[in-house]
Amino acid sequence: MIFTPEHPPRGTVRDWLTARAVDGGTAIVFPETEETLTWAALRTTAEQMARGMYALGIAKGESVAIIHPNGRAGIEALYAALYGGFRATMINLAAGPDAIAYALEHSRARYAFVHHSQIDIYETVAPKGMALLDPNDLEVNADLPELSAEDHALLMYTSGTTGKPKGVVHSHSSLLAGGWTTAMAHELTAQDRGFCVLPIYHINGLCVTVMGALVSGGSLAMVSRFSARKFWAQADQGGVTWFSVVPTIISHLLHGAAAPGPAVCARLRFGRSASSALAVETQSAFETRFGVPIVETMGLTETAAQILSNPLPPGLRKIGSPGVPFGNEVRILLPDLTEAPTGTEGEIAIRGPNVMREYLFNPEATAASFAGEWLRTGDLGRIDEDGYVFVTGRLKELIIKGGENIAPREIDEVLYTHADVVEAAAFARPCKRYGETVEAAVALRSGADLSGQELIELCTQRLGGFKSPEVIHVLAELPKGPSGKIQRLKLADLIPIDAA
Template identity: 65%
Template sequence: MIAFNAAPPQGTVRDWLDQQASTRGDQIAYRFTDGAADLSWASLRDVAHARAQGLTALGMTKGESLAVMMPNGRAALETLFAGLCGGFRVTMINLAAGNDAITYALKHCEARFACVGADQQVQFAATCPDGLRPLPENLDLMAQVPLHPLSSADDALLMYTSGTTGQPKGVVHSHSSLLAGGWTTARAHALTEHDCGYCVLPICHINGLCVSVMGCLISGGQLLLAPKFSNSQFWSDIEAQAVTWFSVVPTIISHLLHGSQDPSAAAKSQLRFGRSASSALAPEVQTAFESRFGVPIIETMGMTETAAQMLSNPLPPAARKIGSPGVAMGNEITILRPDLSVADDHEQGEIAIRGPNVMKEYLKNPDATRASFTPDGWLLSGDLGHRDEDGYVFVTGRLKELIIKGGENIAPREVDEALYAHADVIEAAAFAQPCATYGERVVAAVTLCAGSTVTSADLIDICTHRLGAFKAPDTVYVLKDLPKGPSGKIQRKKLADMMATRALGD
C-alpha cells in the first residue's frame, strides 16, 4: 500500500481497514462523546467484516445500495464500514432533509435493506417505500460467507445533494475517489497517526464522512465523533480528549466566537488548527476568531461531487490568504470562461476540478453527469471565482445564486461579508427577491447575538458604506435562526422562499 502523502491511495476501503488493523491492532481509532466504547482498528475490522458477511448472507449483491438512517455514533460508524467492506453502495440518508427528500432518496437508490437507528424508526416508517425493509440486529451472527471481491473502481458511496434547485442528485463515489477524499485532507493538513480529529458534523454529509472519518482511516490517527455540535461542550471536549484538529463550518465558527466560553491553555497548546469548509468564511469572522482564541483557521472548499476537499490553505507558517479557500492540493483546479477556455489570472469564471477525488457519476442521471463535465474531463463546480498569480482561488458566489439587479450581477457573498463586519451579527445571508423596477432586488437576513440593539437600518447603512447603495440590501430581516442544511450551511433558496411567503402574508 502506498503512503498517503506520496500518491493517491490505491486499493479499497476494505484494504485500508485491514492494513490499519494489522499494523495498529488494539490502538484506538474512533472515540465517541456519547459514552459509547472506543473502537480500535482491530475491533472495527472484526465487526465490519462480520456484519458485511451477514449482509452478504442475506443475498445482497455487490454494488447494490444499503440505506443508512442513523445519527452520528458508534453504530453508524460500524454500519458504514460494514457496507464498504462488503462491497455495497452505502447510501447515507440526510436525517434533516425532510420526509419528501428522504422518501425520494430511499426510492431512487433502489435499496432493499436499511440500517435504521432506534430514534429514526418513526421517520423510517413514514418515508419507507415498498420493498425496503430494516435489517435484523443480529447480522454479525449470521452465516459466515465469503465477501464479494472488490476493486478500487467499484461503487462505495451514494450521497444525495441538497436538491435546492430540483430533485436531489445521487452522487456516486468509488472506493478510489472515497479514499482520495480522505487523502486530500490528510495531505493538506499533514495528518499523522499522532493526530486526533474532532467531528461534530453529521457523517451523512460529505464533510463529516470524507474529511473526518476517511481522513482518520488514511492517516492512521484518531477521531472523536460527537452526535452533533454543542457550543457548551466544544472546548471542554477538545481539552479532555487531546484533540489536535477539528473540522467545522462557518456558522459554527461564528457561534463559538459569540459564545461565552474560551479554550483552556491546555486545549490551545494541543490544537494545531481548526478547519472551515462547506461555505465561505467571512474574513472579519476568521480574523476575530483567531485573535480571540489563538487557534489558526484553515479555510478550505469542497463539494459532495469531489469527496469533500478540492481547495485548502496551507498550514502555518506558510502563507494563508484570508478570504480565499486556498490552492489545489491533491487535484487540479482551473477557472473556465463560458466557452470553456481557460481564464487568465484574476479573470472571473467558473471553478472546475479534475483529480482522483472526483465522483463517478450521478446515479441514473446520465444527462446531468454529462452536463457536469467538460469534454476533457473537468468537473464544473457551479461556483464563480478567480485565481491569483500564486494559485489561490477566490470565490465570488454560486452561479445559481447570483442576484441580477438591473442587468448587473451581484454576488450574495459580498453582501454577507459586509453584514458580518458588525460584531453583533452571528449569521447572515443575502438573496434575491422579485422587483418590478430592476427584475431582482437585494434582500438579506441575519441573526444577532443576545441583547444586541443594532437595527436593520444600521445594517443597511453599513452595506451602503462598504458596497454602495446599488448593491446594499433594500431590507434586512432579523430572525431567530436561518434555515441550514445538515452541515450547517445556510440555505439561501429556502430562506428566499420563506421570506417571499412572509411578504405575501404581510
C-alpha cells in the same frame, strides 16, 4: 497501507481498514459515552456485518441505506457497507421527509440500517418492501467477493438547481482520495486526532474526518452533534489535535461563553472551515480570542469534499480565499469552456482522483457537469498570481445555509401546492449566523386571505424547519424577465430586509 503525500491511495476501503487493524491502535473515541473503538474491533465488526448482509442476499454494489446520526452504530454500519462492497447510501437526517423519501426510493435500496431515534421517520417515508437491518441478526457468514478500486462505494444525495436531489456516486478510489487530499493539505499523521462534530451523512464529516483518519492512520473523537456549550470540554476529553467545522459553528464558538483551557490550546494544531465562505471578521476574531489558527477550505459532495485549502501556518493563508488545490487541479473556465487568463472571473472547474464517478441513474446531469475531464462546479471565481482561488459568486441558485445546500425550487414546489399561491420563489438572504438564510416571495390569487406564517407552517410540515423560509413576503407580482420567467435573483434587492 502507508499514507504518501505524493500519490493518491490505492486499493479499497476494505484494504485500508484491514491494514489499520493490523497496525492496531485507537480508531474512534466517543466522549459522550466514554467508549473507545479500536481499528481491530471496527474491522472485525465490519467484516461480520458484511458477511451477514451477503447471507441475506444483498448483492455487491447494491445500495444499502444508512439512517443514523453520528455514533458507534452509525460508523459501524458505514464501514460494514464499505467493507462488504455495497454502495453506502447516507441519508441526510436534516433534509426533511420529502427528500428522505426521494433518496430511499431513487437509490433502490432494499435494506436500511436505522437508528432507534429515526424509526418514526423511516416508517413514514420508507418505500414499500424496504427492510430493516439489525446488526445483532447478521450472524450467518457468507463469502465476501473481491473488490476493485473503481467499484461503487458511496452514494450521497445533494440538491441541484432543479430541486430534485442528485445521487452523487463515489468509488473506493475517489472516496479514499477525498481523505488523502485532506491528510496531505493538513499534514495529518498517525499522532493526530480529529474532532468529528459534523454529521457523517454530510460529505465534510464523512470524507474530511472519517476518511482523513483512515488514510492518515490517525484517530477521531466523535460526538452525536455540535454543542457550543460542550465543544471545548469534549475537545479536551477527546484529546483532539484538529477539527473541521463550518462557518456557522465558528461563529457560535466565537460568541459563546465557553473557552478552551490551556491544555486544549497547546494540543490543537488548527481548526478547519469549509462548506461556505468564512467571513474575514469572524476568522480574525476567532484567532485573536482563542489563539487557534483557522484554515479556510472549499469542497463539494461531487469531489469527496476538499478541492482547495490554505496551507497550515507558517504557510501563506490568504484571508477571504479558500486556498490552493491539493491533490487535484483547478482552472477557471470562460463561457466557451476555454481556460481563463490569471485574474479573470469564470466558472471554477476541478480535475483529480477525488472527483465523483456519476450522478446515479442520471447520465444527462452527469454529462452536463463535465467539460471533458473537468468537473464544472457552478461557482464563479478567479485565480490570482499565486494560485489562490477567490470565489466571487455562483452560477447556480442554490441557497447555502450553514454549509448545507438548499435548492430554491424544492421550496417553490411546496408553496405551489397551496391553492391560493399563484407565483412563488424562494431566495437567499445574507445572514451573519448561517451565511445565508431562506426567504420566499409569493403572489396570491385575487381575494385570497393567506398569511406568510401559514405558508411557513406548510413548508415546515413538508421540508422540515431547516429548509423552510424564515420569512415569506406576499407581493402583488413577482419580477419577471422578457420570457415571463420569475427573476429569483432580483428578489433580495427588491424586498427590504425588514419587510414582512
